[in-house]
Amino acid sequence: MQTDTIIIGAGPIGLELAVAFRDASCPYLQLDAQQLGHTISWFPRQAQFFSSPERIAICGVPLRTVDQSKATREEYLTYLAGVVQQFDLAIRVYERVEHIEPLHVDGSASQTQSPRFRVHTQRADGKHQYTCRNIVAAIGDMHHPRRLVLADRTDVPGSQLPHVHSYFDEPHPYLNCQLMIVGGRNSAVEAAIRCYRCGAKVSLSYRRKQIDPTVKYWLRPEIEWLIKTGEITFFPNTLPVNISTTHVTLAATSDEGTLAVDGAQQVIPADFVLPLIGYQMDPTLLAAAGVRLIGENRRPSYDTDTMETNVPGLYVAGTAAAGSQTQYRLFIENGHSHVVRIARAITGKDPIHVNPLAYRRLHETPLAQET
Ligand SMILES: Cc1cc2nc3c(=O)[nH]c(=O)nc-3n(C[C@H](O)[C@H](O)[C@H](O)COP(=O)(O)OP(=O)(O)OC[C@H]3O[C@@H](n4cnc5c(N)ncnc54)[C@H](O)[C@@H]3O)c2cc1C
Incomplete structure (x- = not known):
């Protein structure tokens, strides 16, 4: 034709x-x-x-x-x-x-x-x-969603597991669950607020020191308040380096948001992981x-x-x-x-x-x- x-x-x-x-x-x-x-x-x-x-x-x-x-x-x-x-x-x-x-x-x-x-x-x-x-x-x-990668650009181990969701559909599946959201921009912040309000125990890992300043003006004060009051646990300057079926290992990042050499690590319980770090x-x-x-x-x-x-x-x-x-x-x-x-x-x-x-x-x- x-x-x-x-x-x-x-x-x-x-x-x-x-x-x-x-x-x-x-x-x-x-x-x-x-x-x-x-x-x-x-x-x-x-x-x-x-x-x-x-x-x-x-x-x-x-x-x-x-x-x-x-x-x-x-x-x-x-x-x-x-x-x-x-x-x-x-x-x-x-x-x-x-x-x-x-x-x-x-x-x-x-x-x-x-x-x-x-x-x-x-x-x-x-x-x-x-x-x-x-x-x-x-x-x-x-x-495509952006991949969670290590410093050598290989996938974070465990990032392909079925409880890792790169698309956020709705909060209901996360009710009463430990939820780790990765990201600090609009999609991650909006999902964190919605899932918290739905009854998930939300943690937020972001590679920067603070939530992105360009986050929409009606979301930013709300997320900052929820973090300040401890309703949402914020892990600033961190990136996931390993995901298991029950936990996420977070490693410290530099001020530029990249993984720090020999940075401290902490292991956080997570039933689900939502990497909301953008699209390509x-x-x-x-x-x-x-x-x-x-x-x-x-x-x-x-x-x-x-x-x-x-x-x-x-x-x-x-x-x-x-x-x-x-x-x-x-x-x-x-x-x-x-x-x-x-x-x-x-x-x-x-x-x-x-x-x-x-x-x-x-x-x-x-x-x-x-x-
Ligand atoms: C949560 C979220 C909120 C957003 N909010 C806003 C907002 O407030 N304002 C805003 O402007 N934008 C927003 N965006 C971005 C918005 O989605 C895009 O700006 C918009 O969809 C772009 O329109 P488009 O027509 O250029 O392309 P798209 O809407 O992306 O359309 C592209 C189409 O091309 C098709 N396609 C791709 N490859 C092929 C192929 N090889 N063969 C045939 N078909 C193909 C796809 O199936 C798709 O239907 C948001 C995005 C997200 C994820």
């Missing part, structure tokens, strides 16, 4: 792009390895977005919440499904793009409309191929297609006016443009402007249905470009 543009990914930015192509009558195909909004679907149940609703609304469709506060995972997934229904978007879900094969096209006038890529996919009924002129990779940047992008798909990856974050190289990578016809959108973020600087709200940049480059038209922030942010350099 041949089409003009293939959008890989049906997260919020991929969906906003699909509507832009639809409005411009530009033939496209949208594929997602999972279900639409997959990244949001594994947020903890009832987790609230940190961004306010108007910033994460897409396609100009208002996002309303029952109490006018920030949207929950459930509200936002329902909202995304409504947008898909409203614009009648056809998404091929559960179809993973496994390989992007650039085709040889010379610059001659006869080849200006020729396909530039063959896209290889896998779905339940087998392998498929499509050819297209353009690809937009809106594949996100949270493909899998850049293999882009790298294999020839996209240059830059710096420690392995950020794709792209033109800030068009979001086109160094591979002609291959664009990046949304958080995929950032690579693996250590400090989160690229979110949904600054991804909307990617939609305008890409729509202009591919269709020659401005999107009609897009978050108004897209136009306000258009003249800013995408933040990821600075990292």
